[in-house]
Amino acid sequence: MGQVADSGELIQGTLEMLILKALLRGPLHGYSVAEWIQQTSQQMLKVEEGALYPALHRMELRGLLKSKWGTSDNNRRAKFYELTADGRKRLDAESQRWARLSSAVAFVMQAS
């Protein structure tokens, strides 16, 4: 599972949503996916490798991602993942769900 930097655990499925989001801009290899999530969250979210690769492979098996081997920026052979049509659809659904969920949580927490 991914981890929130200090405490608490990402809900199962949240990691998958973040991966989908990371891949929205184009194909990336596993390391960049992790880096992107970490940087974009301003080091708040650190993705553990032990969770990242099983998640990537699981999503590939389910047809949300497809993969091909290419060359990285520093000329190394790397496996690149990209979104499939199913993956895009899933990302849309997940984003909406997340928006609803987080605003609901925010409402509750802001209640006086």
Added chain:
Amino acid sequence: MAQNLHEFLLRLKALFRKRRMEREMADELAFHQAMLQDKLLRQGVAMADLDAETRRSFGSASRWHERLRELWQFGGLENFGRDVSYAMRVLRRSPGFTVVAILTLALGVGANTTVFSIINGLLLRPLAVPESDRLAVLGISQGNPRINYTFSEPLFRSLESRHGVFEQVFAFDHTSLQVKGSGGNENVPGQLVSGEFFPALETAPLLGRTLTPQDDRKGGDPVGYGVVISEGFWQRWFNRTPNVIGQKLTINNVPFTVVGVMPKRFIGADPLERPELYVSMSTEPALNGERSMTADGFHSWWLNVMGRIGPNGTLLKADAQVAAESGAVLHEAIPDAGWIADRQKRHFHFIAENGSGGFTYLRLLFREPLAVVFAMCGGILLLACMNLASLLMARGAARQRELATRLAMGATRRRLVQQLLVESLLIAIMGTTAGLAISPLVGKSLSMVLLGGEIDMQIDTSLDIRVFAFAALASVVATLLVGLVPALQATSGSLNEHIKSGQHTTQAHERRRIMPKIMMAGEIGLALMLVVGAGLLASSLVRLYKSGAGFDPRGVENISFSMDQQPLKGDALMQFYQQLGDGLSRQPGVTSVSFARIVPFTHRIWDQSYSSPGSKDQDINRNAIGPNYFGTMRIPLYEGRDFTWNDTKASGLKLILNKAAAQVLFPDRSALGQTILEKDEKTTLQYEVVGVVGDAKYEELRSPAPPTAYSPMTQDDDADRSRSYNAVVRVNGEAGPLANTARLLGTKLDPGIPAPVMTSMQSVIDDSLSAERTMALLAVFFAVCALVVTAVGLYGTLAYATARRTSEIGIRMALGARRTQVVAMVFLQNARVALVGTGLGLIAALLASRALASFLYGTSVRDPWVFAGSILALAIIASAASLLPALRSARINPMVAIRCE
């Protein structure tokens, strides 16, 4: 669904490109690590610390690899394959354990499957006829729990005519038929069947037609009596000639015409019979002549009755129907109002029960013994499983380091449990296969012992779907019993502790473990139960044999001559027997010869009401015998004289009583010379008592000798009938050649008589005790197995446990413990368990032995000698098994043991 398909296809692809997938996974992880290292270098981590830092951040690459691999695999199938080959390697590495384990299970599963296949053949297997589940067996209940399954002809004829929910009601009786061939008469197993027998069993003939209700009318079909023959008889007698239909057969001197041939799979409605000839019931008076049971009307009870229930009926409805019809049937069939009233007082009514397996009286005889044997088998299997479980547990303890290491390498607990279960599954499969392989052989000989003298019968013990299902179930249960507990135990507990401990001295948790001890105690208890059961059955059998028959069976041969169908009668018949006796007594080795109508222990009874003048009737067993019967059988003659050939009807009716009969009829005076009356409705016969002899048992060895009266065969009441008598021959030495001599003698005197059958008196006794003997034999066999299995288990677990305490013992000895103390310590570890197990077993045995009460002769279910002996046997076995490891532990060299750490 589409997603599942996608997954399936990808996994399939992965399966075929396994090596490439593996490489790619490794590459992907390596790439990540390389990127991580670049980043760490950029962050200024020193080259020396780079590897350690990467590992800290990335974790175990091999572990992630394993996770990915699992993801791409077909739900455990590949794991399973790998587990199997791993388990094979492990088992091959410890051949001793493997062989013991497989043999133990083979024994357990084999014994269970064998007994089950007999139960299957006798009780469960449906008849090989269409829709056998709609067949019902009819019986008669008379207010006591014992159902009577034989009917008289008039009762059956009345039932046959009422259909109701039944499509057909039919009757059959097995009988031996004499068929005239080129070489004289031959006895052939046959069946008398009613008209609806074949229509109800719905099996098409191979050739010709079956018998119909038309054939079953008095006088038969206008063309003459028809006979249906079996495929085997067609082969043997007619050499499979296709124009067999219409051929003539002379059966019991009555001409028959072959009308049909039944296929081999058809065996009628009795699963144990293999009839070769089927004739209509209506021919019975012609076949049996004066002995006709049909002519005896309601006095003769000889038919088994079954019915086929129609599509709208159920067994319940059928049962209700026949019960409701009981009164009407009685009144229609039976002319004796007093008899009916007497039966109705006892709530005489018919019952219908499930008849899908047909009917055989042996089922009633063997149902309970088989249940007991089956329970013992179950005990053995349970014992075998518990034994293997405790051995595996001990092994698991020894393998803890291996397992902990594998856990640390990234294996999940589930995978380890699965892998350990695969090991026990392999053992179970091999054990079951071995058990199944021996089961048919053992089953065949066991059923032969069970059936004893019934040479015409056979129990079909062949393996069918039910037996296989049973064996499979047994092996699955065995696997779970054997494997699951040890696997869970072995993989439980903290990882670190296991890795650190190894041969460590600080293994308190190890000794506290309760599970193996419970197993061992249970095993000992179970073994004690089996040994007690075997002891009770065996001592009962010994007492039965020792109780004696009242005569000396050793060296006595019975030769039965079937004369019933021969024309010889009256004086001519007696002359035949006298000549036969003379001829036999001249044979080498023969010391004396006599004749008897009824051979003891063949379950035939002939009784009569006798009274002494002025007192009430007594029920006395009878036998008709030739001169010198008592001398031949070595029954003591206390008073009076023996019969001679001169005791003819003209010289006045004579009887010889046994002591019991003399006591019953003349309690206050000597019986010799007294008169005995036999009252009939019309006449009263008077007999003179000419002798008193010793008590000899009559129907069975289990019951004491009944009051018996012997009459001379020369005075048998029906001089106009031809009677069959058995020659009783006392032989000194080899009796084998006598059978042939008897056959030659018989045919020389009368070429028409079939070859006589010779059996020794000892085998008659053995056969009459076949159920008891089989049970005792099996029980003793099982008990010995139980003892061996328990010994192996006790030895094995203690040896493992002790081996793991080597260094602890070393320290104890270094600190001054003496060798005897060490021996005592190790020994007591088992002794305590054995004591608890014995206590439990004793209680269980006391409770369970009651189930044996009905099988025991002259033996209490709490026979103290048997109980004491069993406990002693178990104590010796347990001590021996525990002493070996204890003695070995005393030989530990403290210095070597401690340095081992």
